[in-house]
Amino acid sequence: MQALFEIILPVFLVIGFGYLAVWRGWFSQAGVEGLMTFTQKFAIPCLLFTAISRLDLGQSFDLRLLSSFYLGALSGFGLGLFGARLIFGRSWEDAVAIGFCCLFSNSLLLGLPIMERAYGAEALAANFAIIAVHSPFCYGVGITVMEVVKARGVAGPKVAYKVLRAMFSNTLIMGVAAGFVVNLTGVALPGPVQDGLDLMVRAALPAALFGLGGVLVQYRPEGDLRVILYVCLISLVVHPAITLGLGVGLGLPDEGVRSAVVTAAMAPGVNAYVFANIYGHAKRVAASSVLISTALTVVTAWVWLQVLP
Numbered sequence: 001m002q003a004l005f006e007i008i009l010p011v012f013l014v015i016g017f018g019y020l021a022v023w024r025g026w027f028s029q030a031g032v033e034g035l036m037t038f039t040q041k042f043a044i045p046c047l048l049f050t051a052i053s054r055l056d057l058g059q060s061f062d063l064r065l066l067s068s069f070y071l072g073a074l075s076g077f078g079l080g081l082f083g084a085r086l087i088f089g090r091s092w093e094d095a096v097a098i099g100f101c102c103l104f105s106n107s108l109l110l111g112l113p114i115m116e117r118a119y120g121a122e123a124l125a126a127n128f129a130i131i132a133v134h135s136p137f138c139y140g141v142g143i144t145v146m147e148v149v150k151a152r153g154v155a156g157p158k159v160a161y162k163v164l165r166a167m168f169s170n171t172l173i174m175g176v177a178a179g180f181v182v183n184l185t186g187v188a189l190p191g192p193v194q195d196g197l198d199l200m201v202r203a204a205l206p207a208a209l210f211g212l213g214g215v216l217v218q219y220r221p222e223g224d225l226r227v228i229l230y231v232c233l234i235s236l237v238v239h240p241a242i243t244l245g246l247g248v249g250l251g252l253p254d255e256g257v258r259s260a261v262v263t264a265a266m267a268p269g270v271n272a273y274v275f276a277n278i279y280g281h282a283k284r285v286a287a288s289s290v291l292i293s294t295a296l297t298v299v300t301a302w303v304w305l306q307v308l309p
Contacts, residue, residue, distance in 0.1 A: 007117040007305065011110070012298050014206060018213025032214030039211055043204035044108060045175030046197050051128040052179025053189075060129040064250040069130050069260040070137060072243035076234045077103035077141060083234075088227050090282070092149045097275060097282035098227065100142040101289045102234040106269035107131050108172075109208050110294070114301055115262045119255075126259035132176050135271075139170070142275055215270055216294065219287040231268070231289040236300040240265035244307070254309045265304045267293035 021027035080102030084095035105111065107130060115127050182189070189197075243264040247257040268290050276286035 008114060008298055008301050011113045011117065011209060014209040015213040015216070015294070018210035019216055020213075021210075022214040022217045027214060029214070029218070032211055035207055035211040036215060039204055039208040041171045043200050044208060045171045046200040047204040048128070048131065048172060048175040049179040049182075050194075050197050050201055051124070052132055052176055053182040055125060055128060055179075055183060057183060060125045061132075062126070062129070062252065062256055064247070064252040065126055065129060065256040065260055066133070068243050068247040068250060068252055068257075069264055070133075071246055072239045072260075072264050073103050073105070073138070074141070075242050076239040079234050079238060080231060081145070083230055084227065084282075088230070090227070093146065093279065094282040094285075096142065096146045096149055097279060098231060098285055099145070100138070100275045101231045101268045101272040101282075101286050102239065103141060104138045104269050104272050104275070105235065105239065105264055105266040106294075107134050107263045107266060109205070109212050109269065110266040110297060110301075111263040113205050113209065114266075115259060118262070118305055119258060123255060123259065126256050127263060130259065130263050132180075135170055135172050135176075138271075139275075146279055212270065212294075216291050219273070219291040224285045224288065227285050228288045228292055231285065232293045232296055235268055235289075235293055236265060236296060240304055258308050261304060261308055262301070265297075265301055267297045 018027070018032075022029060022032055077099045079099075081095045081099030084090040084098040085092060090098065107127070112124065112127060112131075116124060181187075240261045244257065244261045247260050252260070268286075270290060273283065273286040273290055276283045
């Protein structure tokens with residue numbers, strides 16, 4: 001129980017403060033949108049840039065780590081996609097959006113702060129390795145499958161263009177790419193520039209957690225309860241379980257297993273709803289899944305921390 005109170009609850013209290021502030025009208029929805037714009041387009045890209053620029057790439061980008069996490073994520077996507085279609089009878093477009101919910105865990109806003117509180121800032125290197133390819137991988141899979149489904153199996157250059165445009169217009173990916181450039185070239189940033197980046201980095205996660213609480217106010221759990229609970233099961237139980245099994249089976253060190261499983265065990269991120277909203281399919285399922293699974297993560301994350309070595 002100590003982990004629940006000392007590691008997980010502080011993170012969710014910040015989210016709860018954001019939810020309460022917006023729900024009670026103490027903080028406007030427009031303010032939340034501005035705060036999330038600041039964190040997602042400026043502060044978090046600075047965090048990713050700084051982290052990737054300082055990573056030991058040879059040590060952090062362990063193929064066993066990435067295989068454990070992303071094979072688990074792909075399994076979640078497949079189970080979400082085919083479960084939605086074959087068990088719940090949803091359209092193929094809805095099924096892809098539901099599969100994306102099971103694919104896109106909240107690696108940044110939940111995974112990083114919980115991992116840091118549980119194991120310390122020095123344990124985050126493997127998390128940043130996962131995050132470096134998270135958005136490109138997930139959007140690449142989701143957009144490609146959705147566009148192929150919409151084209152009824154006929155893929156082509158147009159699909160590839162849409163995937164690349166979506167990925168490389170994302171400021172998070174830009175921050176990661178810039179971090180790789182600095183890391184690989186060995187360029188040393190001037191002291192004042194690095195100090196300014198560090199100030200942005202310190203603001204990133206607390207502001208993002210508060211903003212996430214404000215965003216969740218918009219989502220109302222309504223209808224489709226069986227599908228929503230299915231998404232929660234895949235996201236919070238099946239994905240991390242597969243990742244844990246693969247990590248142990250591949251001989252991944254304990255530090256890597258922790259990072260991979262904690263990241264996999266997080267609720268779907270807000271991007272799951274963004275994806276559903278872009279395509280206009282399964283929006284209610286995505287919104288409610290984000291809200292309910294984020295609340296459930298208070299308990300399920302604690303359970304996974306007890307299971308981990």
